[in-house]
Amino acid sequence: xxxxQQYLDLYRENARLIDSNSADALNRLRPGALNALQGxxxxxxxxxxxxxxxxxxxxxxxxxxxxxxxxxPVDVTASFRCNVPNMSTLLAFTVNDIFKPTQHxxxxxxxxxxxxxxxxxxxxxxxxxxxxxGSASPIEDPLVALNSLLVQDGVFIYxxxxxxxxxxxxxxxxxxxxxxxxxxMRRVLIVLGKGxxxxxxxxxxxxxxxxxxLSSQVTEIILGEGASLDYCEIExxxxxTSRAASLYVxxxxxxxxxxxxxxxxxxxxxxxxxxxxxxxxxxxxxxGMAVNSDKRHIDNCTRVNHNAPRCKSDQKFKYVLDDxxxxxxxxxxxxxxxxxxxEAYQSNRNILASPVAKMHTKPQLLIxxxxxxxxxxxxxxxxxxxxxxxxxxxxxPEKEARTxxxxxxxxxxxxxxxxxxxxxxxxxxxxxxxxxxxxxxENCGGNIRREQCNNxxx
Amino acid sequence: MNNDKEKNKPxxxxxxxxxxxxxxxxxxxxxxxxxDIDTDIIPTGLNEDVIRxxxxxxxxxxxxxxxxxxxxxxxxxxxxxKWAHLDIPPIDYQAISYYAAPxxxxxxxxxxxxxxxxxxxxxxxxxPLQEQKALAGMxxxxxxxxxxxxxxxxxxxxxxxxxxxSFSEAVKDYPDLVRRYLGSVVxxxxxxxxxxxxxxxxxxxxxxxxxxxxxxxxxSTYFRINASGTGQFExxxxxxxxxxxxxxxxxxxxxxxxxxxxxxxIVEIVVExxxxxxxxxxxxxxxxxxxxxxxxxxxxxxxxxxxGDYSKxxxxxxxxxxxxxxxxxxxxxxxxxxxxxxxxVAVTRNRxxxxxxxxxxxxxxxxxSTIVSKGISAGHSQNSYRGLVKIAPKAxxxxxxxxxxxxxxxxxxxxxxxxYIDVMNDTAIVEHEAxxxxxxxxxxxxCNQRGIPTEEAVALIVNGYAKEVMNKLPMEFAVEAQKLLQxxxxxxxx
Numbered sequence: 031x032x033x034x035q036q037y038l039d040l041y042r043e044n045a046r047l048i049d050s051n052s053a054d055a056l057n058r059l060r061p062g063a064l065n066a067l068q069g070x071x072x073x074x075x076x077x078x079x080x081x082x083x084x085x086x087x088x089x090x091x092x093x094x095x096x097x098x099x100x101x102x103p104v105d106v107t108a109s110f111r112c113n114v115p116n117m118s119t120l121l122a123f124t125v126n127d128i129f130k131p132t133q134h135x136x137x138x139x140x141x142x143x144x145x146x147x148x149x150x151x152x153x154x155x156x157x158x159x160x161x162x163x164g165s166a167s168p169i170e171d172p173l174v175a176l177n178s179l180l181v182q183d184g185v186f187i188y189x190x191x192x193x194x195x196x197x198x199x200x201x202x203x204x205x206x207x208x209x210x211x212x213x214x215m216r217r218v219l220i221v222l223g224k225g226x227x228x229x230x231x232x233x234x235x236x237x238x239x240x241x242x243x244l245s246s247q248v249t250e251i252i253l254g255e256g257a258s259l260d261y262c263e264i265e266x267x268x269x270x271t272s273r274a275a276s277l278y279v280x281x282x283x284x285x286x287x288x289x290x291x292x293x294x295x296x297x298x299x300x301x302x303x304x305x306x307x308x309x310x311x312x313x314x315x316x317x318g319m320a321v322n323s324d325k326r327h328i329d330n331c332t333r334v335n336h337n338a339p340r341c342k343s344d345q346k347f348k349y350v351l352d353d354x355x356x357x358x359x360x361x362x363x364x365x366x367x368x369x370x371x372x373e374a375y376q377s378n379r380n381i382l383a384s385p386v387a388k389m390h391t392k393p394q395l396l397i398x399x400x401x402x403x404x405x406x407x408x409x410x411x412x413x414x415x416x417x418x419x420x421x422x423x424x425x426x427p428e429k430e431a432r433t434x435x436x437x438x439x440x441x442x443x444x445x446x447x448x449x450x451x452x453x454x455x456x457x458x459x460x461x462x463x464x465x466x467x468x469x470x471x472e473n474c475g476g477n478i479r480r481e482q483c484n485n486x487x488x
Numbered sequence: 489m490n491n492d493k494e495k496n497k498p499x500x501x502x503x504x505x506x507x508x509x510x511x512x513x514x515x516x517x518x519x520x521x522x523x524d525i526d527t528d529i530i531p532t533g534l535n536e537d538v539i540r541x542x543x544x545x546x547x548x549x550x551x552x553x554x555x556x557x558x559x560x561x562x563x564x565x566x567x568x569x570k571w572a573h574l575d576i577p578p579i580d581y582q583a584i585s586y587y588a589a590p591x592x593x594x595x596x597x598x599x600x601x602x603x604x605x606x607x608x609x610x611x612x613x614x615x616p617l618q619e620q621k622a623l624a625g626m627x628x629x630x631x632x633x634x635x636x637x638x639x640x641x642x643x644x645x646x647x648x649x650x651x652x653x654s655f656s657e658a659v660k661d662y663p664d665l666v667r668r669y670l671g672s673v674v675x676x677x678x679x680x681x682x683x684x685x686x687x688x689x690x691x692x693x694x695x696x697x698x699x700x701x702x703x704x705x706x707x708s709t710y711f712r713i714n715a716s717g718t719g720q721f722e723x724x725x726x727x728x729x730x731x732x733x734x735x736x737x738x739x740x741x742x743x744x745x746x747x748x749x750x751x752x753x754i755v756e757i758v759v760e761x762x763x764x765x766x767x768x769x770x771x772x773x774x775x776x777x778x779x780x781x782x783x784x785x786x787x788x789x790x791x792x793x794x795x796g797d798y799s800k801x802x803x804x805x806x807x808x809x810x811x812x813x814x815x816x817x818x819x820x821x822x823x824x825x826x827x828x829x830x831x832x833v834a835v836t837r838n839r840x841x842x843x844x845x846x847x848x849x850x851x852x853x854x855x856x857s858t859i860v861s862k863g864i865s866a867g868h869s870q871n872s873y874r875g876l877v878k879i880a881p882k883a884x885x886x887x888x889x890x891x892x893x894x895x896x897x898x899x900x901x902x903x904x905x906x907x908y909i910d911v912m913n914d915t916a917i918v919e920h921e922a923x924x925x926x927x928x929x930x931x932x933x934x935c936n937q938r939g940i941p942t943e944e945a946v947a948l949i950v951n952g953y954a955k956e957v958m959n960k961l962p963m964e965f966a967v968e969a970q971k972l973l974q975x976x977x978x979x980x981x982x
Contacts, residue, residue: 367899382913385913385915388912394906394907398901399896400898408907
């Protein structure tokens with residue numbers, strides 16, 4: 031069965047409504063997207079790039095889309111206090127795909143900086159949105175095409191040339207539905223001008239663990255010369271959530287992009303990350319960690335394209351897989367003939383904590399240049415028995431010793447997070463994740479889990 | 489040649505070392521010549537009649553014809569796979585002749601009866617088929633275009649109960665053994681090329697080492713494509729019974745041809761309890777000229793089944809030839825404590841493309857595997873390592889170590905790594921590491937400073953780089969392989 035057809039039908043039937051509830055810049059890409067999808071099907075496990083995650087199956091259920099832009103009333107500030115101690119952020123929410131700023135957010139941003147709804151931005155700053163929207167993500171990517179076809183709103187962040195945003199921007203994505211299966215097509219566009227600096231923190235939550243959600247998110251990041259972006263993404267959704275996220279980054283000369291993707295609880299997640307290093311002397315760091323249990327599935331796929339000389343990239347991904355969970359990592363470093371003096375590294379280390387957990391790793395190097403330093407490494411194994419024994423001889427109970435070792439295993443990913451204050455928080459979240467079973471971001475996750483959270487950070 | 493060198497010379501780096509690299513990596517194929525032997529070729533095309541004809545020509549029993557036809561019918565349902573990092577021009581399977589046998593007079597019983605021109609070909613290839621080989625203590629089963637020409641040392645081996653003969657002879661003389669093992673490791677349903685081979689295979693080698701026998705000499709086969717427009721589809725089947733040991737060598741050279749030639753072979757190895765098989769390959773098929781014209785397409789399925797407990801299979805390969813190489817010698821480690829090894833040096837230059845590596849499939853408990861792969865690319869070539877390490881859910885206590893290094897000798901070539909690591913058991917330890925680099929200016933400078941000319945220095949460094957694999961080759965072969973490596977790449981500088 032072609033699971034794509036229902037989305038194409040949905041679009042054809044509602045094309046006018048979708049267009050009218052969106053903005054011109056977004057509507058402009060729809061015909062091309064439709065064209066790209068016509069006669070195609072969504073990737074299945076038969077395709078080399080999606081060997082472990084079938085997008086076609088993920089998208090098969092009959093998800094509802096909020097095409098009519100019905101405002102689902104959620105008191106975001108009441109049910110979600112995703113506060114990080116020792117860190118004050120400029121906070122906004124999205125409910126499914128509708129942007130909801132906190133009070134006075136616009137006033138608290140530095141001059142010229144935007145952190146707003148993409149739809150609204152398209153009318154306020156049409157030039158900038160039109161120039162960058164769709165510029166980083168190729169429409170040939172079926173996930174991008176599907177998102178571009180149906181997306182109506184999203185998030186827009188703009189930092190003008192030379193401006194530094196001192197407080198981190200934080201975006202909390204909440205899924206909330208009144209129907210049993212809901213899909214949200216979200217778009218994030220981040221544009222940093224020359225020499226601009228910004229920190230961005232985003233987390234995904236679901237309001238309940240009963241309804242099934244599909245999150246299709248395309249994030250485009252355009253970094254001007256010498257710009258610097260720290261990006262951190264945390265997923266704490268439910269087992270009923272499917273996520274197909276695509277991140278596309280375009281880096282100009284001497285820019286810096288540092289990202290950490292943390293998957294603490296998920297259902298079926300596929301994260302694609304593509305970074306294009308287009309100017310000389312770019313620096314890229316991609317970190318990632320996943321803690322997985324039950325029958326959940328996490329698949330991270332990275333691709334770092336070195337298109338210019340003297341760039342450096344580093345990728346570090348670590349997984350701990352428990353129960354019947356499965357993990358997949360596919361990482362590619364591409365060094366083109368135009369990129370001499372490249373330094374590119376990649377490592378993927380995994381721990382299987384149960385006899386039935388499965389890990390699939392595919393770290394790849396594609397090198398078309400002879401003046402490079404490249405390496406990749408991958409390991410899959412268990413906790414060191416000797417270390418465990420050592421700790422137990424010193425009176426540390428086995429469970430605690432295990433948790434400590436797993437935390438230590440994850441520590442270098444956490445250290446890689448460049449947003450201070452967040453590191454402590456992550457350490458705490460990871461620790462709680464190892465102790466328990468479900469979402470732990472305090473006070474997040476809504477009513478169901480509120481009782482489980484302790485209130486030390488309130 | 490000199491003109492080409494002028495053309496290829498980069499403008500800013502016209503130094504001596506660059507000249508050497510162009511000279512050597514742009515070298516033309518040394519072994520290109522055609523032997524005028526009467527060959528018996530059937531018309532091009534592939535259909536059931538052709539398969540019946542091949543089978544009749546070889547006087548095969550009914551069951552083997554059935555096997556071929558089943559394979560052919562399955563092949564018809566398949567499409568050529570596209571996942572490899574290779575740019576393969578479309579292949580017209582109907583434009584290939586599927587059978588070419590050197591025309592036999594009465595079956596020769598001694599070397600004197602073999603066509604002198606054929607022997608001359610082997611001599612020109614530097615294969616010491618005759619006394620040299622006997623002195624070297626090796627038995628050679630020479631395959632020229634599909635049909636085994638001569639097997640030496642057979643009587644001597646027969647004393648020990650070792651069977652070493654051509655595949656067609658084995659079908660006639662040992663049908664039960666062949667029938668029992670044929671297709672048991674590589675089924676005709678395995679992949680596109682395995683199906684094609686199973687349908688049309690013309691000949692190959694068969695080796696059986698009985699229980700407890702240690703084969704006293706290295707068994708060796710040379711394959712060589714000779715007739716124009718013919719594909720070669722040979723099939724090798726090696727069975728090592730309990731506690732047996734054999735070291736098997738396979739070497740290839742092919743003469744120069746303008747149209748591409750297809751080579752789709754199958755090697756099947758069965759290793760029983762505590763037995764050990766060492767399989768070494770030196771592959772030097774014609775790689776096409778400087779511009780990538782001509783050359784052999786080498787699509788090979790090689791797989792060994794370590795069925796017995798504590799059995800061991802070791803693959804060593806030196807790949808320098810072929811326009812396109814697509815080959816993954818694999819080990820299925822089913823027996824408890826069985827061991828798989830893969831050592832490879834793959835060299836590509838000019839417009840060559842290689843997508844090669846291994847598969848280590850751990851299904852038995854406490855199985856171990858080691859992979860060491862060294863890729864060297866020059867010119868405009870593309871060299872890929874693709875390897876799978878799979879630990880099955882019930883395979884407790886498995887261990888794998890993989891190391892794959894790439895050495896780049898020009899800024900226009902490519903070196904790629906595609907490891908697949910699937911672990912489904914929490915007691916496994918799997919490690920993979922890969923590096924990519926070029927020969928550093930410092931290393932060369934250091935050698936130059938000590939009076940070693942650039943050319944020799946590069947040879948030294950490349951040899952050192954490949955040493956780990958070369959050391960695994962049997963001595964006789966190592967010499968040849970080292971020579972081959974030097975011919976291919978001795979003066980390389982980044």
